Amino acid sequence: xxxxxxxxxxxxxxxxxxxxxxxxxxxxxxxxxxxxxxxxxxxxxxxxxxxxxxxxxxxxxxxxxxxxxxxxxxxxxxxxxxxxxxxxxxxxxxxxxxxxxxxxxxxxxxxxxxxxxxxxxxx
Amino acid sequence: xxxxxxxxxxxxxxxxxxxxxxxxxxxxxxxxxxxxxxxxxxxxxxxxxxxxxxxxxxxxxxxxxxxxxxxxxxxxxxxxxxxxxxxxxxxxxxxxxxxxxxxxxxxxxxxxxxxxxxxxxxxxxxxxxxxxxxxxxxxxxxxxxxxxxx
Numbered sequence: 001x002x003x004x005x006x007x008x009x010x011x012x013x014x015x016x017x018x019x020x021x022x023x024x025x026x027x028x029x030x031x032x033x034x035x036x037x038x039x040x041x042x043x044x045x046x047x048x049x050x051x052x053x054x055x056x057x058x059x060x061x062x063x064x065x066x067x068x069x070x071x072x073x074x075x076x077x078x079x080x081x082x083x084x085x086x087x088x089x090x091x092x093x094x095x096x097x098x099x100x101x102x103x104x105x106x107x108x109x110x111x112x113x114x115x116x117x118x119x120x121x122x123x
Numbered sequence: 124x125x126x127x128x129x130x131x132x133x134x135x136x137x138x139x140x141x142x143x144x145x146x147x148x149x150x151x152x153x154x155x156x157x158x159x160x161x162x163x164x165x166x167x168x169x170x171x172x173x174x175x176x177x178x179x180x181x182x183x184x185x186x187x188x189x190x191x192x193x194x195x196x197x198x199x200x201x202x203x204x205x206x207x208x209x210x211x212x213x214x215x216x217x218x219x220x221x222x223x224x225x226x227x228x229x230x231x232x233x234x235x236x237x238x239x240x241x242x243x244x245x246x247x248x249x250x251x252x253x254x255x256x257x258x259x260x261x262x263x264x265x266x267x268x269x270x271x272x273x
Contacts, residue, residue, distance in 0.1 A: 022153050
């Protein structure tokens with residue numbers, strides 16, 4: 001079973017990452033998102049990390065690569081679900097993730113991406 | 124009941140140290156076994172969620188370093204005590220190519236594989252003590268991390 005799930009919400013994708021995701025799975029996720037975003041003209045990807053208890057420099061590197069790639073494909077990346085302890089470790093690691101946007105939860109990310117209430121209900 | 128013993132560390136202080144548990148890290152098993160072991164161990168002691176996240180992050184960093192630069196190695200984990208204080212001692216060992224320039228490896232932004240280069244500097248920020256021994260040309264790397272719990 002792949003350690004991530006992708007749900008379409010109109011022209012936005014919601015990606016839920018599970019705790020034990022490894023480098024290989026993250027690389028496949030990046031490939032898959034690159035193809036999906038370009039083929040389906042996706043304008044935003046919400047990455048939900050609420051099930052992830054550790055964001056180390058390796059995961060951060062993948063997130064940064066993802067955001068950079070999606071920016072070139074004219075799509076926005078919003079990361080949600082970071083717990084306070086995870087935020088504290090990100091600060092310790094001096095991980096800034098420039099170019100990546102953050103929101104507290106999926107609802108706030110959908111607001112940021114201007115996804116209509118109607119689209120949210122349909123999906 | 125866990126076996127405890129006194130261990131004299133290089134700073135000449137005595138630590139009441141539980142026997143470390145060592146778990147192999149390789150591309151077949153990944154980091155799941157060591158993460159699971161550490162998570163279970165942390166559940167048995169009183170620890171803040173911030174300390175817990177820091178320790179799990181240190182384990183992840185050390186494990187990923189082994190997988191990326193050596194392919195295989197082992198991580199050992201022990202709860203240590205000093206008077207009223209509790210702490211965690213983690214060691215990571217591999218027989219990879221070693222770190223050619225330790226001073227550079229500890230500088231934020233330096234990476235041997237185009238990564239963010241924040242792993243070792245980040246561990247140093249989160250831990251109370253980090254010791255690294257590395258022998259280039261296949262001599263491997265040994266990293267010891269000590270973190271006292273708040």
